[in-house]
Amino acid sequence: MTDIFLALLPTFAVILVGAGLKRAGLPGDAFWALLDRLTYMVLFPALLVTSTARGSFPAASALPMAAALTGGILLMAGLLVLARRLMPGDGPAFSSIFQGSLRYNTYVAFAATGALAGREGMALAGLAVAAMVPLLNLLSVICVAACALPPDGEDAAPKPPLLRLVLTNPLIIACAIGIPLGVSGLGVPPVLGETLDILAAGSLPLALLAVGAGLNLKVGRGAGLGRAAGGMMIACTIKLFVMPLLALLILWPFGVDDTTRLVTVLFAACPTATSAYILARQLGGDAPLAAAIITASTLAALITMPLLLTLVLP
Structure with missing residues (x-):
């Protein structure tokens, strides 16, 4: 466990x-908002295109991994809906618990995969993104929109169409470009490939800095980590422990190789995505609770991810 912890520590240190x-206050609030958008729209999609276009996806590894990740998401989503009445808070609070339990931080997952699984793992990571991102975006938008309270006044922001949110997602578009290039064996054309490599090189360090800047470390009633402790604990427990164990359980009968099992657990066990807060704010969910879940799961993952990975690595 010590070796795994040390391998993951630089990711969380950034x-x-x-x-x-x-x-x-450095370099300023405006910088972080722009950096987050640049990473999401340009730099990280470049990494997804290059990693998937240059990877190989043997069915014996790829299909079980996709089944474990998506199957775990669908099963847990159904259980959360059935248990909604047992959850603390109102509809918007439930939608933040729902997102916090299921959504994963792609940047942390990719950085951890690169540290522990190398180039082979990065190709599988791109496939994991392709399997999970459309499904999670669809489920999250439906849940938050269905649970949102009626908008206050005429100035409330209009909700964007569901289909447009899914189809215009930069990560989905990047996977739709990269995976066919990888499966066909064409790869990335010269010049374009080198250009994308330069953009991709900056994606993870800048993305991890942006993740840190987005954390809400205030403690106290009504703010940050001190808010809605019950919902936060439920979401973090599901996200950091139940989801990876569920993915392992689904994956177990397939007898996949160590790298596939490692990438599967890494993606299932990583903390909640910052996009959960953005979606909650955009569609009328409980944005402060989403921020608290993101922060708590990110801090706790430094301990829980190495602990769970000891079940995977020989």
Whole structure:
């Protein structure tokens, strides 16, 4: 476990550097908002295209991994809906628990995969994104929109169409470009490939800094980690423990190789995505609770991910 912890520590150290820079007021609030958008729209899609276009996806590994990740999401989504009446808070609070339990931070997952599984793992990571992103976006938008309270006044922001949110997602578009290039054996054309490599090289460090800047480390009633502890604990327990164990259970009968099992658990066990907060704010969910879940799961994942990965690595 110590070796795994040390391998993952730089990923979380960069996140904490981002949190420290934001707390110190550097380089300024406007910078972090623009960096987050640049990473999401340009840099990380470049990494997805290159990693999937240059990867190989043997069916014996790819299909079981996709089944374990998507199957776990669908099963847990159904259980959460059935248990809604047992959850603390109102409809918007439930939607944040729902998102916090299921959504994963792609940047953390990719950085951890690169540290532990190398190039082979990165190709599988791209396939994991292709399997999970459309499904999670669809389920999250439906849940938040269905649970949102009626908008206050005529100035409430209009909700964007569901189909447009899914089809225009930059990560989905990147996977739709990269995976066919990888499966066909064509790869990335010269010049374009080198250009994407340069953009991709900056994606993970900048993305992890942005993740840290987005954390809400305030503690106290009504703010940050001190808010709605019950919902936060439920979501973090499901996200950091139940989801990876569920993925392992679904994957077990397939007898896949160590790298596939490692990438599957890494993606299932990583903390909640910051996009959960953005969607909650956009569609009328409980944005403060979503922020608290994101922060708590990110801090806790430094311990829970190495612990769970000891079940996977020989």
